[in-house]
Amino acid sequence: MTFLKYDITWRGCGIMTDIAFRSLNGLWSVDQLTVEAISELVRRARAFRADHAHGIPSVKLLQGWTVALAFFEPSTRTRLSFQTALLRGGADVLDLDVARSSVQKGENIEETLATLSALAVDLVIVRTRDEDIAAYREALGGTPLINAGFGRREHPTQALGDVLTLYDAWGTLEGKVIGILGDIRHSRVAGSHLRLLPRLGARVVIGGPEDLLDRPHDPLSENIKRLPVDALVKEVDALIVLRLQKERLSEAILQRTREGDLAPQQYLQAYGLNERRWQTMRSERVVLHPGPVWPDGEIARSLLKEPSVLVRKQVTDGMWMRLALLTWLKEQWSCESAHSMSVDQAFKTLDPSLNMSV
């Protein structure tokens, strides 16, 4: 077991494992992370978790950072998870209360983000219903952003936390079959998993209501294998069940949540993980759900206490993974500034005339 306190907490700037995050101004897609970077995040999250389990106080690797949480859509797990991670790491946290902000006077998201940037925060963690990442980055100028859920697009930190949960279950994702069940079309969690899991060696299959499987905004999803729900549940090593995203459904589909196949009495039988399907699953399977769960809709309430239904563990792992990500990004960014400073200084040493303009 790795303990962060006794491990190398500062790995130095010589072994930067990934692309230049500062110039990209943050993390909005799992595509930005190399497989090596993900392994490092898993290692680090486990070390933080082990420290905590052994009563070793958190190393304050985020000290000196002021970080703003800007959640324009409701959230319990993700917001509190980021907040807990930031506090454990010693950062100062600014939690924008949208209900009491000028958003209520009609101010748009871009202007709100530009205001946070003008307050000179070091990082903004953003959740929005809209998906205009380019506009948010522009509004933030040079201030980095972490995606805490962009509309239907991606939710990278949820997927990274789930990856830790899955690595804990098996040690590797190589050759594992992972099923994603439910409203794939509107789920940003699915958006990140469909990108991330195959790169880690897993085979992904999807199932759910026929017209909620396509992701027209996301061409990557076109080639993913689809299975009828009964077959999918039987075949997989892990099942990631998704929430029906009622807030993103068209009026025609919403109608079905009142009296059609998506209504409470129908959904569990037609598409959910019910007792009958549970009995047909592999004995070593695990079940994940990012929450909030619709009990007796997406998963039978009676199954939620089963040891292999890992909904609570996902919350814990997500928090350690966010702490890992935040500390890692802070290191990446300070290495980059250290690097540019030394290049600058080297120039000054070579050509004394450059010093004149300073």
Ligand code: NCD
């Ligand atoms: C997810 C989200 O908001 O995207 N939840 C979460 O962040 N834990 C999933 C969902 O709400 O369906």
